Structure formats: structure tokens, C-alpha cells
Amino acid sequence: MxxxxxxxxxxxxxxxxxxxxxxxxxxxxxxxxxxxxxLTPIHEFTAEDIRKLREREQVSQTIFAAYLNVSKDSVSQWERGQKQPAGPSLKLLSLVERKGLSSIA
Amino acid sequence: MxxxxxxxxxxxxxxxxxxxxxxxxxxxxxxxxxxxxxLTPIHEFTAEDIRKLREREQVSQTIFAAYLNVSKDSVSQWERGQKQPAGPSLKLLSLVERKGLSSIA
DNA sequence: CAATATATAGAACTTAGTTCTATATATCAA
DNA sequence: TTGATATATAGAACTAAGTTCTATATATTG
Incomplete structure (x- = not known):
């Protein structure tokens, strides 16, 4: 493996x-x-990026949020471009992008 | 393995x-x-917990911060109990605690 | 000696993240 | 059909995390 x-x-x-x-x-x-x-370089995530990433993992906003330990509203706001994920949130999104949701279970 | x-x-x-x-x-x-x-349940981290965790990983505050994608000042403030890590930061600390710093490289 | 790494300390600022309410669909079970 | 729940959007208000800056101190290194 x-x-x-x-x-x-x-x-x-x-x-x-x-x-x-x-x-x-x-x-x-x-x-x-x-x-x-x-360290793997960390890039910005557009609203679209985040939604695509979550859909790739086939989970709802609520579940996605639970994995990242943020509120479901935050995920919703990210995906609508109302708030931009920062620092530690970006790190988690990068991990999910590279290694999948289960890598941060 | x-x-x-x-x-x-x-x-x-x-x-x-x-x-x-x-x-x-x-x-x-x-x-x-x-x-x-x-999902692995996430607990609070005291200032002491964080310092111990970082020392276990044998890195400076600066390096530890780089791994979590937060500022070095934030790590310093956490370890002195001046600020409490929240949401996504707690998730990252939990990952480091369970799987080591290299797991979030 | 000069320069850098490391860490503490405190202040000021920005905005992420939270929480709440309201609205709208879709699904599902009684 | 009706009622309950899951899902998602929307907007407002609040809190405090996280950032950035400066200053101080010590240890190490060239």
C-alpha cells in the first residue's frame, strides 16, 4: 500500500x-x-473548491463540518463565499484534499 | 506496518x-x-498539554506553528494560557496527539 | 562582537467562527 | 395527507481566536 x-x-x-x-x-x-x-504548501480555497472537495468526499455540510470540528454554518458560509477559511482551517482542507476525509477521522 | x-x-x-x-x-x-x-472525540488542551505535546515532537514553537498553519505567536499564547485554541486548531492538536506531527506534514 | 534562534509579554486590530432565526426542499414514516 | 427530520441558504449579531507589532531577554553561533 x-x-x-x-x-x-x-x-x-x-x-x-x-x-x-x-x-x-x-x-x-x-x-x-x-x-x-x-511542509506541503497551503493554497487558498475558493467557495467552489470547497464544495467540490466536500462532494468528492460524498458527505453533507454537517458531516464535513464535524470532521473539521467547525460548525455546519461555517462550511455553508465557506461554500457561498461569505467567509474565507483561514490558518488551521486551511490546513485541514489541505489534508482532506491530499489524503481524504478519513485521514482526519 | x-x-x-x-x-x-x-x-x-x-x-x-x-x-x-x-x-x-x-x-x-x-x-x-x-x-x-x-470521529475521534476531541478534548480541550491545557497550556501544559500543548507544551508537552510540542516537546514530545521536539520542535520549536515556530516549527510547531508552521505545521498547524498558525502564527508562532498563537502557539506561544496557547502555551501561556493567554488564548485557548478552538475548533479547527483543536482538531489539528488532536491529530498531532494521536498520530504525530509528521501525520500533518 | 554581531547576528540569529528561541521564547515571553502586552497591546491593538481584524475577521473567522459561532449561534440564532427564518425560509425552502426533499425524504420518509405513520 | 400529515408530521418530523435532513439538507441547505440567508442574514444578523456576537465573541474571541488568530494575527501582527513592538519590546525584552537569553543562548548559541560565526
């Missing part, structure tokens, strides 16, 4: 870098840049 | 329930209750 390959590699790489850091072979700045370069 | 077993099961179960729903064998209400019962 290749589905979790990426995160396992990330975990291993981080552990290696972390160990190298502890032993003093790489400094904190390098460690920081390493970590940040590992 | 057992690390992703849980989410694979979740995915499969959701797909099965989803198919049963499409075929009309279970209604939307049941589908909703099914999905919500699948």
Missing part, C-alpha cells in the same frame, strides 16, 4: 534530522528550514 | 456505508450517525 509512504518518509526524515540536530551535526536554523521545506 | 491501519479501516468502512447509502440500504440519518460515531 503506497498511501502512507509519504508521511512515513517524512517521519523518518524528521527523526533523522532531529537526531543529527541532537548530536550537533546540524544547527537549529538548518533544522527549521528543513522542517519548513517538508 | 500498523501505523495506518486505523485510517484505512475508517476509509473502507465509510466507503461501504457510503455505498449502502447510495443503494438505499441505509438512510441519510443513519449515515450521519455513522460518520459522527467514527
Amino acid at each position: 503506497t498511501r502512507t509512504y509519504k508521511s512515513d518518509v517524512s517521519a523518518s526524515l524528521h527523526e533523522l534530522a532531529s537526531d543529527l540536530h541532537e548530536v550537533g551535526l546540524i544547527d537549529k536554523a538548518t533544522m527549521r528550514h528543513f522542517d519548513e521545506s517538508c | 500498523t501505523r495506518t491501519y486505523k485510517s484505512d479501516v475508517s476509509a473502507s468502512l465509510h466507503e461501504l456505508a457510503s455505498d449502502l447509502h447510495e443503494v438505499g440500504l441505509i438512510d441519510k440519518a443513519t449515515m450521519r450517525h455513522f460518520d459522527e460515531s467514527c
Whole structure:
């Protein structure tokens, strides 16, 4: 199964870098840049994007909201372009986009 | 590797329930209750909890913040009890707690 | 010494996220 | 048919999360 390959590699790489850091072979700045370069870049989501994403996962706004731990009204507002998801919400939407709803169950 | 077993099961179960729903064998209400019962319950995090969690992952506030897609100041405020993480932030903290930082890379 | 990483502290600001009510359909069971 | 529920839109009002900024302090590193 290749589905979790990426995160396992990330975990291993981080552990290696972390160990190298502890032993003093790489400094904190390098460690920081390493970590940040590992992070999947996060993009904006249009109202349309969000609705498509939710429909791809075949769930109602209520269920989608429950997965993200936000209110159903928030999801509704996102999909109508009345509110823009920010910070941590964008992160969760990115995770769902890349790894599916069940990855954040 | 057992690390992703849980989410694979979740995915499969959701797909099965989803198919049963499409075929009309279970209604939307049941589908909703099914999905919500699948979600890992989310609890509050004290300032201490968050600091411990971050230290377990061996990263600075800055890096931790980058993973969650929040500002470093927010993490600092959480750890000092000045602000309480809410909704989507709590969800991300729960994911990190259960599956590790790399699971949300 | 100078520069950077890390973390605390506090203040001011913006707006995301919540909650509430109302409206409208569709589905489903009695 | 009727009543109850699921789903979704709409708008208003409120709270506080999250952001950004500045200042301070310490430790580390070139």
C-alpha cells in the first residue's frame, strides 16, 4: 500500500534530522528550514473548491463540518463565499484534499 | 506496518456505508450517525498539554506553528494560557496527539 | 562582537467562527 | 395527507481566536 509512504518518509526524515540536530551535526536554523521545506504548501480555497472537495468526499455540510470540528454554518458560509477559511482551517482542507476525509477521522 | 491501519479501516468502512447509502440500504440519518460515531472525540488542551505535546515532537514553537498553519505567536499564547485554541486548531492538536506531527506534514 | 534562534509579554486590530432565526426542499414514516 | 427530520441558504449579531507589532531577554553561533 503506497498511501502512507509519504508521511512515513517524512517521519523518518524528521527523526533523522532531529537526531543529527541532537548530536550537533546540524544547527537549529538548518533544522527549521528543513522542517519548513517538508511542509506541503497551503493554497487558498475558493467557495467552489470547497464544495467540490466536500462532494468528492460524498458527505453533507454537517458531516464535513464535524470532521473539521467547525460548525455546519461555517462550511455553508465557506461554500457561498461569505467567509474565507483561514490558518488551521486551511490546513485541514489541505489534508482532506491530499489524503481524504478519513485521514482526519 | 500498523501505523495506518486505523485510517484505512475508517476509509473502507465509510466507503461501504457510503455505498449502502447510495443503494438505499441505509438512510441519510443513519449515515450521519455513522460518520459522527467514527470521529475521534476531541478534548480541550491545557497550556501544559500543548507544551508537552510540542516537546514530545521536539520542535520549536515556530516549527510547531508552521505545521498547524498558525502564527508562532498563537502557539506561544496557547502555551501561556493567554488564548485557548478552538475548533479547527483543536482538531489539528488532536491529530498531532494521536498520530504525530509528521501525520500533518 | 554581531547576528540569529528561541521564547515571553502586552497591546491593538481584524475577521473567522459561532449561534440564532427564518425560509425552502426533499425524504420518509405513520 | 400529515408530521418530523435532513439538507441547505440567508442574514444578523456576537465573541474571541488568530494575527501582527513592538519590546525584552537569553543562548548559541560565526
